[in-house]
Amino acid sequence: xxxxxxxxxxxxIPLTVEIPVGPQHPALHExxxxxxxxxGERVIKVDVITGYNHxxxxxxxxxxxxxRDIFIVGRVCGICNAVHANCYVRALEYILxxxxxxxxxxLRVLAMELERIHSHMLILAVNAELAGxxxxxxxxxxDREYVMKAKEILTGQRVLADYMMVGGVRRDVDEVxxxxxxxxxxxxxxxxxxxxxxxxxxxxxNKRLRDTGRIKQVDALANSLVGPVVRGSGVKxxxxxxxxxxxYNEIPFNVITEDYGDSYARAMVRFGELYESINMVKYxxxxxxxxxxxxxxxxxxxxxxxxESYATVEAPxxxxxxxxxxxxxxxxxxxxxxxxxxxxxxNSTFAYVDQMIADVPxxxxxxxxxxxxxxxxxxxxxxxxxxxxxxLKVLGGVKK
Amino acid sequence: MTATSQSLVDSLKEYVIKSYxxxxxxxxxxxxxxxxxxVFVKLAEVLGKESFYLSTIEGTDFPEKKLxxxxxxxxxxxxxxxxxxxxxxxxxxxIIPSVIDLVPGALAGELETxxxxxxxxxxxxxxxxxxxxxxxxxxxxxxxxxKDSGV
Numbered sequence: 001x002x003x004x005x006x007x008x009x010x011x012x013i014p015l016t017v018e019i020p021v022g023p024q025h026p027a028l029h030e031x032x033x034x035x036x037x038x039x040g041e042r043v044i045k046v047d048v049i050t051g052y053n054h055x056x057x058x059x060x061x062x063x064x065x066x067x068r069d070i071f072i073v074g075r076v077c078g079i080c081n082a083v084h085a086n087c088y089v090r091a092l093e094y095i096l097x098x099x100x101x102x103x104x105x106x107l108r109v110l111a112m113e114l115e116r117i118h119s120h121m122l123i124l125a126v127n128a129e130l131a132g133x134x135x136x137x138x139x140x141x142x143d144r145e146y147v148m149k150a151k152e153i154l155t156g157q158r159v160l161a162d163y164m165m166v167g168g169v170r171r172d173v174d175e176v177x178x179x180x181x182x183x184x185x186x187x188x189x190x191x192x193x194x195x196x197x198x199x200x201x202x203x204x205x206n207k208r209l210r211d212t213g214r215i216k217q218v219d220a221l222a223n224s225l226v227g228p229v230v231r232g233s234g235v236k237x238x239x240x241x242x243x244x245x246x247x248y249n250e251i252p253f254n255v256i257t258e259d260y261g262d263s264y265a266r267a268m269v270r271f272g273e274l275y276e277s278i279n280m281v282k283y284x285x286x287x288x289x290x291x292x293x294x295x296x297x298x299x300x301x302x303x304x305x306x307x308e309s310y311a312t313v314e315a316p317x318x319x320x321x322x323x324x325x326x327x328x329x330x331x332x333x334x335x336x337x338x339x340x341x342x343x344x345x346x347n348s349t350f351a352y353v354d355q356m357i358a359d360v361p362x363x364x365x366x367x368x369x370x371x372x373x374x375x376x377x378x379x380x381x382x383x384x385x386x387x388x389x390x391x392l393k394v395l396g397g398v399k400k
Numbered sequence: 401m402t403a404t405s406q407s408l409v410d411s412l413k414e415y416v417i418k419s420y421x422x423x424x425x426x427x428x429x430x431x432x433x434x435x436x437x438x439v440f441v442k443l444a445e446v447l448g449k450e451s452f453y454l455s456t457i458e459g460t461d462f463p464e465k466k467l468x469x470x471x472x473x474x475x476x477x478x479x480x481x482x483x484x485x486x487x488x489x490x491x492x493x494x495i496i497p498s499v500i501d502l503v504p505g506a507l508a509g510e511l512e513t514x515x516x517x518x519x520x521x522x523x524x525x526x527x528x529x530x531x532x533x534x535x536x537x538x539x540x541x542x543x544x545x546x547k548d549s550g551v
Contacts, residue, residue, distance in 0.1 A: 051530070051531065051532050054532040054533070054534070056544065056551070058516075058545065059544055059545060059551060094423035094424045095423060217450065218449070218450060221449070221450055221452075221453050221505075222449070222453075222503065222504050222505060223504050223505045223507075224453045224454050224455065224503075224504075224505025224506075224508075225505075226453075235450075235477075236477075237475070237477040242475075242477055242480045243424075243480075307423060308422055308423070309422060309423040309424065310422055310423075310426050310473065310482065310484070311424075312455075312475075312482070319455065319475070321455055321456055321473065323456075323458050323471070323473070325460065333460070334458075334460045336456070336458040338455065338456035338458075338473075338509075342508050342512075343505065343508055346507065346508040346511075347504065347505055347507055347508055
């Protein structure tokens with residue numbers, strides 16, 4: 001017969017479901033796998049699995065010359081290629097002690113701010129699409145195309161500009177080009193004001209974006225999040241304001257912050273930055289210094305002196321850093337690239353915890369992920385104190 | 401070195417082996433590898449936890465010197481300064497205590513540096529190969545960013 005024994009443990013068997021989001025098109029059309037562990041509709045843990053797009057560019061850069069690498073780093077990311085090239089080129093200029101002429105500095109900022117405008121418009125469009133508002137996506141993408149055109153007028157290329165070179169930029173602008181760019185930017189400004197009002201007033205956008213993926217200031221800083229994500233949590237940090245590289249010490253602009261830290265706050269930071277960038281573009285086009293911004297390529301030194309430098313740039317997604325070390329030859333000894341998406345995607349898994357499954361793409365979209373930019377990673381949630389539930393297969397003794 | 405940077409170096413002087421600037425104006429402090437954790441604790445004490453973040457971790461291989469150098473790039477945004485903590489590890493046995501419990505933002509940098517250079521961050525339970533490196537290379541025990549890796 002059975003003997004009655006008093007219970008010492010209560011085992012609650014949790015019903016967790018593993019849901020893979022990706023690797024094809026989790027939010028943007030790029031490869032990333034978010035493995036969600038869900039309890040009902042609530043996410044309890046997220047693993048980010050990337051590495052589908054790692055191309056070994058840092059090693060590749062070590063094997064090519066300093067000048068060839070300008071073109072290689074421009075291909076790290078399509079959307080923000082001008083900032084990548086700018087950051088690398090400035091790292092070289094620091095080693096060489098070269099200072100580009102004022103006109104070149106203004107033109108570099110012009111190219112980078114046009115890039116910020118179209119990048120922010122792209123991610124705001126994707127945010128709208130993820131919230132279920134595809135019409136807004138179409139409209140925003142249409143107006144973004146005008147900005148791409150402006151970038152083409154300036155640099156000669158719609159996407160991959162290859163505009164930066166050591167000691168200046170690759171081509172100058174004339175009065176006709178200036179007036180065409182100004183015309184486009186003024187037209188786009190009116191449209192951005194309209195889209196801003198749509199984001200503020202539309203019920204769908206507000207319901208989906210507000211209170212999703214809220215990040216506190218202390219968490220954002222501890223986890224090294226950068227760019228509009230950390231500024232959306234109320235931290236005033238911007239590489240343009242700290243480092244004042246190129247012409248940012250002369251061109252007036254404000255650092256935009258929002259306090260609440262949810263997906264909506266991040267979208268509002270991007271709108272604020274759109275206005276700032278548009279004003280900067282207008283300022284540059286009306287205050288462009290005279291002179292020749294294009295250096296003579298034949299007079300640039302072939303070999304670099306020994307030395308090292310660390311350049312930072314405020315890419316559309318946040319602080320982007322390049323460390324370049326030279327051992328005195330024609331090739332760099334080490335190039336280290338840290339893209340903003342690496343920190344923003346790999347270190348941000350805590351933001352999904354306790355959110356609804358349906359909100360996961362919205363939150364990921366609000367971080368403005370750029371997978372080919374980040375090119376790496378496999379991570380597990382770091383947040384302490386989360387109620388961790390043992391999967392059934394572990395309880396059943398099944399080895400992973 | 402500016403006055404702010406100098407006072408920063410002074411506040412950490414018990415750990416400093418050598419200090420100099422990296423171009424354009426980054427403050428570099430060389431410390432013992434075993435003291436890196438203490439420096440982070442001290443930084444949080446001196447500046448406050450919410451006035452800096454760890455930007456990135458970078459490793460460089462020096463096969464002739466039989467050393468691996470590790471740099472922690474810290475953005476002190478309230479002071480408009482970047483601080484670089486630099487430590488040297490023996491190439492044969494590159495072990496350094498992990499700072500992941502003090503600075504969770506170190507996760508991405510530690511995983512990356514481990515997979516590409518083979519530095520072992522003691523105490524980081526998330527370390528694994530094939531973080532970025534394809535399995536056909538990592539299964540042979542090759543660390544691609546080492547100068548003699550042949551990649």
